[in-house]
Amino acid sequence: xxxxxxxxxxxxxxxxxxxxRAADTVARPHVDTTGDLTIVSKxxxxxxxxxxxxxxxxxxxxxxxxxxxxxxxxxxxxxWKMPLVYAAIGTCTYFFVFNLDKYHLYRDAYRLxxxxxxxxxISDPFLAARSEQYLKAYRDYYRQxxxxxxxxxxxxxxxxxxxxxxxxxxxxWDMSDELSMRVSPALINNRALGISxxxxxxxxxxxxxxxWLAGR
Numbered sequence: 001x002x003x004x005x006x007x008x009x010x011x012x013x014x015x016x017x018x019x020x021r022a023a024d025t026v027a028r029p030h031v032d033t034t035g036d037l038t039i040v041s042k043x044x045x046x047x048x049x050x051x052x053x054x055x056x057x058x059x060x061x062x063x064x065x066x067x068x069x070x071x072x073x074x075x076x077x078x079x080w081k082m083p084l085v086y087a088a089i090g091t092c093t094y095f096f097v098f099n100l101d102k103y104h105l106y107r108d109a110y111r112l113x114x115x116x117x118x119x120x121x122i123s124d125p126f127l128a129a130r131s132e133q134y135l136k137a138y139r140d141y142y143r144q145x146x147x148x149x150x151x152x153x154x155x156x157x158x159x160x161x162x163x164x165x166x167x168x169x170x171x172x173w174d175m176s177d178e179l180s181m182r183v184s185p186a187l188i189n190n191r192a193l194g195i196s197x198x199x200x201x202x203x204x205x206x207x208x209x210x211x212w213l214a215g216r
Contacts, residue, residue, distance in 0.1 A: 061168035072164025
């Protein structure tokens with residue numbers, strides 16, 4: 001009877017020891033007793049946690065050009081276009097102001113000419129010596145030029161926005177000249193022998209492949 005008890009207790013100890021050993025094998029945090037601090041370099045940070053650069057936004061380019069002409073081109077880093085934008089819009093603005101001044105001059109002279117009041121005289125001797133038809137014709141001429149100046153100004157402003165938007169879209173595309181073509185024999189419908197032409201064109205994210213088959 002005593003031998004049976006001793007054997008049972010020995011078996012129980014053998015069962016509990018692996019559990020104790022398993023508990024001892026649990027990972028424990030390593031404590032550095034030397035007092036030295038470990039400095040982690042920034043280069044060891046995984047690339048998946050790095051902040052990626054936001055994509056080029058055509059909407060921002062259009063908004064910037066609408067707020068200030070040429071600002072969208074600066075956002076696209078096409079700085080050489082900014083003088084062209086300012087030259088186009090500045091030229092339209094100059095002709096608008098010039099035609100507006102001339103229109104006011106001939107309009108006022110025409111009004112004074114046809115008012116029928118002898119006490120009102122035209123201050124400019126050149127215009128005072130002209131007829132009513134002459135003053136009216138030039139008044140209408142400069143009035144038409146004002147409309148043209150406004151039209152060209154609107155077109156230049158719109159082209160400024162369109163240019164910034166289109167080239168902002170193109171910045172997101174791979175504009176490389178990668179082009180490959182491969183010609184190889186192929187079976188058409190597993191019965192007829194033909195020729196396979198595979199053309200690969202570089203695209204925005206991955207190459208676009210087109211295949212043509214020719215045969216009987």
